Amino acid sequence: MIGGAPVFEAIANRFYDLMEQDPAYAALRAMHAEDLAPMRQSLPRFLAGWAGGPRDWFEANPGKCMMSLHRDFPIDRTTADQWAEAMTRAIADIAPKPANVAQAMIDVLTRMARNMAR
Ligand code: HEM
Secondary structure, eight states: OOOOHHHHHHHHHHHHHHHHHOGGGHHHHHHSOSOOHHHHHHHHHHHHHHTTSOOHHHHHSTTOOHHHHTTTSOOOHHHHHHHHHHHHHHHHHHOOSSHHHHHHHHHHHHHHHHHTOO
16 A cells, blocks of 8 residues: 555665764664664565565564564663654655555654653
8 A cells, every 4th residue: 555665665765864864863873783784674674564565574583573672772762752753754755655654654653663762
């Protein structure tokens, strides 16, 4: 409905471009490994399965839950907000259709990121 793998790849690449280029996300960037290439592969595959598409990320990571996978990272309100803001901008920039589904993705991902903060 939202456009398949190319749309999730475009969103993830825009998200990591923003993380790398905009100093507003410096704290978030610093938490990640220097090489973001594995994340550019992993995030769109997760999002595709999460959104109801092909589940290859879930099949490659049996039993892994995104919330518990992040439990050991020192995520606070600041870095959770940086994640949510960069993702909101990435989805807005790619502007997938239908717009109400894109907005629903922004809302749910924002809530998920905020719930990872301690
Ligand atoms: C709350 C703010 C968040 C922070 C600070 C954060 C941070 C991180 C960090 C540090 C890693 C490890 C990456 C590395 O070693 O380079 C990671 C992995 C990952 N994160 Fe997040 N994350 C956040 C929220 C989210 C959310 C909401 C999602 C999904 C909707 C997500 C999806 C992923 C994925 C798919 C991976 C890679 C997992 C794998 O395939 O092994 N993250 N995250």
